[in-house]
Amino acid sequence: MRLRYIFLAFSFWIGCAYAVEPDEILADPALEARARVISKDLRCLVCQNESIDESNASLARDLRLLVRERLVMGESNKEVLDFVVTRYGEFALLRPQTKGSNVILWVAGPVMLLLALLIAFAYIRSRQAQVNSAASNALNEDEKERLDKILEQTNLE
Amino acid sequence: MISELGHFALTLAFFVACIQCVVPLIGAMTGRAALMALAAPAASAHFFLILGSFLALMHAFVTSDFTVRLVALNSHSLKPMIYKISGVWGNHEGSMLLWVLILALFGACAGWFGSNLTQSFRARVLAVQGAISVAFLAFILLTSNPFLRLVVPPFDGQDLNPLLQDPGLAFHPPFLYLGYVGLSMAFSFAVAALLEGRVDAAWARWVRPWTLAAWIFLTIGIALGSWWAYYELGWGGFWFWDPVENASFMPWLLAAALLHSAIVVEKRESLKSWTILLAILAFGFSLIGTFIVRSGVLTSVHAFANDPERGVFILIILAIFIGGALTLFAARASAMQARGAFSMVSRETALVLNNILLAVSALVVFVGTIWPLLAEMMFDRKLSVGPPFFNLAFTPFMIALGIAMPIGAMIPWKRGVVMRPVKRLLPVFVVALAAAGLIWAMQSGKSLQGPIGLFLGTWMVGGAITDLVSRLGKERDYSRLLRLPRSDWGKSVAHSGLGVTMFAVAGLMIWQQEDIRIVAPGETWSVGAYTFTLQDVSNVNGPNYRAVRGDVALEHKGRFITTLHPEKRFYPIANMPTTEAAIDYRFLRDVYLVLGDQQENGAWTLRTYIKPLTNWIWAGAFLMALGGGLSLTDRRFRVAAGARRKAPVATKNAPAE
Numbered sequence: 001m002r003l004r005y006i007f008l009a010f011s012f013w014i015g016c017a018y019a020v021e022p023d024e025i026l027a028d029p030a031l032e033a034r035a036r037v038i039s040k041d042l043r044c045l046v047c048q049n050e051s052i053d054e055s056n057a058s059l060a061r062d063l064r065l066l067v068r069e070r071l072v073m074g075e076s077n078k079e080v081l082d083f084v085v086t087r088y089g090e091f092a093l094l095r096p097q098t099k100g101s102n103v104i105l106w107v108a109g110p111v112m113l114l115l116a117l118l119i120a121f122a123y124i125r126s127r128q129a130q131v132n133s134a135a136s137n138a139l140n141e142d143e144k145e146r147l148d149k150i151l152e153q154t155n156l157e
Numbered sequence: 158m159i160s161e162l163g164h165f166a167l168t169l170a171f172f173v174a175c176i177q178c179v180v181p182l183i184g185a186m187t188g189r190a191a192l193m194a195l196a197a198p199a200a201s202a203h204f205f206l207i208l209g210s211f212l213a214l215m216h217a218f219v220t221s222d223f224t225v226r227l228v229a230l231n232s233h234s235l236k237p238m239i240y241k242i243s244g245v246w247g248n249h250e251g252s253m254l255l256w257v258l259i260l261a262l263f264g265a266c267a268g269w270f271g272s273n274l275t276q277s278f279r280a281r282v283l284a285v286q287g288a289i290s291v292a293f294l295a296f297i298l299l300t301s302n303p304f305l306r307l308v309v310p311p312f313d314g315q316d317l318n319p320l321l322q323d324p325g326l327a328f329h330p331p332f333l334y335l336g337y338v339g340l341s342m343a344f345s346f347a348v349a350a351l352l353e354g355r356v357d358a359a360w361a362r363w364v365r366p367w368t369l370a371a372w373i374f375l376t377i378g379i380a381l382g383s384w385w386a387y388y389e390l391g392w393g394g395f396w397f398w399d400p401v402e403n404a405s406f407m408p409w410l411l412a413a414a415l416l417h418s419a420i421v422v423e424k425r426e427s428l429k430s431w432t433i434l435l436a437i438l439a440f441g442f443s444l445i446g447t448f449i450v451r452s453g454v455l456t457s458v459h460a461f462a463n464d465p466e467r468g469v470f471i472l473i474i475l476a477i478f479i480g481g482a483l484t485l486f487a488a489r490a491s492a493m494q495a496r497g498a499f500s501m502v503s504r505e506t507a508l509v510l511n512n513i514l515l516a517v518s519a520l521v522v523f524v525g526t527i528w529p530l531l532a533e534m535m536f537d538r539k540l541s542v543g544p545p546f547f548n549l550a551f552t553p554f555m556i557a558l559g560i561a562m563p564i565g566a567m568i569p570w571k572r573g574v575v576m577r578p579v580k581r582l583l584p585v586f587v588v589a590l591a592a593a594g595l596i597w598a599m600q601s602g603k604s605l606q607g608p609i610g611l612f613l614g615t616w617m618v619g620g621a622i623t624d625l626v627s628r629l630g631k632e633r634d635y636s637r638l639l640r641l642p643r644s645d646w647g648k649s650v651a652h653s654g655l656g657v658t659m660f661a662v663a664g665l666m667i668w669q670q671e672d673i674r675i676v677a678p679g680e681t682w683s684v685g686a687y688t689f690t691l692q693d694v695s696n697v698n699g700p701n702y703r704a705v706r707g708d709v710a711l712e713h714k715g716r717f718i719t720t721l722h723p724e725k726r727f728y729p730i731a732n733m734p735t736t737e738a739a740i741d742y743r744f745l746r747d748v749y750l751v752l753g754d755q756q757e758n759g760a761w762t763l764r765t766y767i768k769p770l771t772n773w774i775w776a777g778a779f780l781m782a783l784g785g786g787l788s789l790t791d792r793r794f795r796v797a798a799g800a801r802r803k804a805p806v807a808t809k810n811a812p813a814e
Contacts, residue, residue: 020673021673021753021762022673022674022675022762025673040544040545041543041545043541043543048399049397049398049399049400049541049543050397051543051544054392054394089539090538090539090540090541091539091540091541092541093540093541093543094541094542094543094544094545094546095543095545095546095549096528096540096541096542096546097540100536100538101532101535101536101538102532102538102540105524105525105528105532105542105546106550108520108521108524109517109518109520109521109524109550109551109554112517112520112521113513113517113554116513116516116517117513120509120510120513123509124499124501124505124506124509125501127427127497127498127499127500127505128498128499128500128501
């Protein structure tokens with residue numbers, strides 16, 4: 001945690017982020033485009049919540065060059081990301097992995113939505129039941145007969 | 158001397174808040190009118206004391222009184238006057254003072270304009286407001302006193318963070334706080350209703366305008382912050398899913414849900430306990446936001462207070478208020494009997510769906526924001542949750558919301574048929590689909606984002622217009638359009654605002670063009686249909702900074718448009734460089750130019766972005782706020798407030814006899 005506070009001091013440099021420098025750009029536009037995609041998923045390790053694509057920290061620049069180096073070596077996007085993770089840990093990933101406890105994070109949204117929809121459905125059903133019972137407040141045959149009898153009696157009296 | 162008076166006023170405000178909290182509550186519980194009557198004057202006194210304290214601090218900033226520690230740390234005698242003033246809340250202590258000032262203002266407003274509430278209810282509302290104030294005043298006085306003096310004052314101050322020296326950011330915090338703290342009214346009303354054990358249409362009619370006002374301020378505050386990030390941070394992003402941004406976004410989503418569910422309470426007396434819960438949660442998330450920003454527990458660019466002691470204090474406040482309110486809710490919620498019945502296809506159901514989507518999406522943002530903390534504490538994993546997660550997990554909710562909104566907005570109350578609004582909306586649907594198809598065909602099948610964004614934008618704006626037109630009745634008498642209730646206009650304007658923003662976000666993400674290159678003075682380059690010439694790079698001096706400024710001529714298809722001046726600034730006192738992007742704002746696109754570093758051969762790095770539809774993002778936010786404003790001035794709030802004033806006056810006089 002202490003480290004993070006020190007990073008905060010650096011993070012004020014974010015204000016002048018210049019990101020990708022011209023000399024880093026790969027000659028092959030297809031590879032460069034892939035490098036940009038990968039860069040957006042990798043965190044600048046000394047910044048707060050910034051991808052290496054946006055950051056001008058020197059470590060981010062090193063990572064950008066590393067990504068491009070691995071791409072030129074012919075690795076796939078996934079292999080490059082895996083390499084960065086083995087080197088810097090999953091802290092470097094801006095898109096958290098779907099493994100282990102992170103499953104909770106990824107399914108939280110859909111599960112909560114499903115739960116909420118179920119509860120709402122049950123609630124609205126109960127409200128609807130009231131609509132129906134309000135409709136059935138109209139007298140049924142038995143009740144009508146009884147009412148008629150009562151009215152008759154009162155008329156007789 | 159004035160600073161000491163400010164400190165004294167703040168301490169006095171603390172004790173007045175204690176009285177405002179305790180005495181009216183006892184009065185309401187024992188039914189003693191004299192004690193309850195104390196609430197409103199106490200709230201006024203409380204407000205004016207904090208105002209005095211705030212003005213004293215402002216005086217210290219304006220006169221550059223560097224014997225005050227806060228001024229010495231955050232100001233400088235050469236700083237322009239507007240930033241001397243905004244510097245008051247550009248730091249932890251001052252921003253907390255602004256926070257309680259706004260809290261007291263809302264409390265005082267409930268005292269001044271709340272004469273149409275029953276006396277016991279108003280006393281309870283003001284007591285809860287007082288309690289919140291007590292907690293935060295104690296926080297300020299004990300952990301973040303803004304009036305501390307320095308024994309040896311410095312010759313000059315250390316200057317405000319240059320990033321914050323900007324007109325957009327000068328007014329971003331006050332708006333945001335008006336929103337955050339405005340939700341305290343919804344909270345106080347909810348707690349007071351739980352204490353009284355009664356929620357009815359009149360309650361909702363009171364809560365809704367306050368929530369609406371808070372939501373409008375939040376909308377403006379968030380839009381200002383996002384606009385600032387766009388032009389100031391230097392790469393043209395407008396939303397980063399930064400913890401501090403999320404902290405303001407979650408209350409916004411919940412406030413949006415709350416002001417919709419309050420409509421159901423007002424019109425149909427249903428969803429009462431849910432609305433109460435939302436009111437508690439919305440303010441709860443405001444407090445969580447305050448905690449996140451102030452404690453620095455999820456450190457980010459914005460966190461200027463990195464002090465665990467303060468964090469724990471706010472956490473305790475959060476636990477007491479939200480825990481207490483939720484306990485009260487659990488005990489009393491069953492007393493809120495829902496009255497109105499409705500069927501599966503009805504406006505009520507549509508608003509329930511709206512609430513589900515907004516509330517669950519807020520929770521998704523919440524889980525994503527605190528997950529790094531949870532994962533580290535519970536699973537010992539150090540990980541990051543960044544924009545890719547939020548884009549993936551949050552966007553589907555907004556798409557669902559966008560699709561459902563036009564239909565839901567047109568289904569009648571109580572019992573409706575889904576086919577009728579669908580039939581009315583069919584032309585809009587076809588147009589939206591055609592527009593999306595056209596884009597899909599034009600962009601050679603790259604991505605779905607653009608077509609979906611355009612479809613949603615057209616569908617939502619068209620749907621909002623259809624909704625308005627359908628109000629004109631069969632004769633299509635367009636002269637009636639202006640005579641429609643303002644709440645109808647507000648609804649349509651706000652809904653189309655959301656559509657515009659969604660479309661703009663999708664458009665910007667898809668059609669942005671970017672170019673990075675090294676340019677020597679005199680050289681020309683082009684991006685898209687635009688041609689740029691770097692004419693000159695020169696040194697310039699500002700009031701408290703030095704700058705390198707480029708002059709770049711911008712041409713479109715050979716026609717000169719303007720000269721852009723991107724700058725690199727250096728603030729020597731704060732020892733900090735910043736970039737000032739040069740932006741040519743136009744209706745359909747922005748041209749965004751950033752000057753980078755000088756290369757060894759004397760040439761400069763230049764970044765050029767063509768950003769289509771950017772202004773539409775904030776135009777959409779403005780439309781949302783405008784819609785909220787129109788709805789706020791609806792006749793039923795203006796007239797109902799006046800009409801009902803007479804009745805409670807009679808009851809108020811009754812005990813006096």
